[in-house]
Amino acid sequence: MSTDYVNAPVDRESAESLATQGLVLDVVDTADAELFGSWLQAESRGFHDGPEPVEKIAAWVDGLAYRRTTGVWDETTTDAAAPVATVSSWVAPLTVPGHTTVDAWAISAVTVSPTHRRRGIARNLLESELRTANSLGVPLAMLTVSEATIYGRFGFAPAVMAADWTINARRATWSGPTPHGRVQFLTIAEAVEQGPALIERVRLASPGQIETWPLLWKRILGLLPGDKDAPKNLRVVRYDDVAGVAQGIAVYKLTEHPVDIFGYTLDVVFQASATDDAYAGLWRFLLEMDLVGEVTASLRSVDEGFAWQVADFRAARKTRQRDHLWTRILDVKAALEARSYSAHGRIALQISDPLGFAAGDFLLEIADDGSATVEPLVGEIPDDAANVALSVNDLSALYLGGVSAVTLTRAGRITELREGSASALDSSFRSAVTPWLSIWF
């Protein structure tokens, strides 16, 4: 796979299609701070933010320059230097079942100026991203989305869900295991230094996590200049095991209750742990904080252990659950062979894909050790193989092991061509650890 994704040529098909509207598709040289800054302002306006202060743009220029930064320009507008549409992309390792990763094409910053919407610009951008990723040999694409109605038409489907939790701290008496290590405060400067390595270690524990980038950690810590969300009262703690090895980190902030003066709300901004002991140590610390009435945590797993570690099961409530990471398989063989499976067997897949990348008939053969090989299916389907017909969207939804094939079959999305095939898919595809992605990108 080529790693030079930044300098890959502009997709000719989309460039020609946009040119028929007098629009220019091009990749920004991110070393040109003025040009890149203008692109960043356009992106911000596309999300109804901005104009951004110069110091913040400077931080973004510095921290995001490694990405492939694409824009669409309309030379007839009053500010012809500002793009009327934006998208950025980069190759990031995505954790898949088996504590390993696959390179995925991360797509972000998809915006089209309100003055240019509904003319097919986003379609051209998305299709150009998929063709570029495919031409570079990246087996799948992924994104986190603003709306759930946009990306299905391009073959994406939700593969990782996220939950927001609210825990009534006064009812949530800790009933989980007693942690063996200890919690200690970090200064923000120590957190800046130590956080990335810890997060990097934890990344392989849950399918759905991706490699983070330094600017993101600074944003979590409220350190970006001009950041309107720069949190007050931010605290960072680290959990060390009995041997003194750092095994987890939590970032939280406290907000005073407007009426109940000693009834703070504790908002868990970020929490990651490398071991179950560290998880228990940090959540016990957070849930048992004095003067706190309520603990909130967003962008968490839908299957949090702390729900089972409090004496009152109704003390921890999911206040929201929604789609979070959407994936889109481009290369069936490379993507399916990159993960491991929980049951051996053979599965014949008849995949439909209107954009063509993943369409075809394939035979997935899973060995006893959970590794798999995938080949185009030629000839008869083996007698012992499960057999399903499904869209690339549904295969992508199943890919990380967090979505049930039986549910998708009962919902009329997957067709069993042999009875019992959906259960066979679930036996092999379902992940023992519920997929989770702790960040937006």
Ligand SMILES: CC(=O)SCCNC(=O)CCNC(=O)[C@H](O)C(C)(C)COP(=O)(O)OP(=O)(O)OC[C@H]1O[C@@H](n2cnc3c(N)ncnc32)[C@H](O)[C@@H]1OP(=O)(O)O
């Ligand atoms: C990964 C991310 O970055 S997620 C962030 C997405 N961006 C935003 O939410 C910012 C605000 N929105 C926008 O900038 C734009 O409205 C966009 C990017 C969502 C769409 O851009 P447009 O150029 O107007 O879309 P385009 O005209 O190419 O439409 C493509 C298709 O998507 C559909 N579509 C476009 N926007 C939406 C929407 N908001 N909801 C549902 N469908 C949509 C169109 O109907 C069209 O469907 P079709 O081709 O099947 O007929």
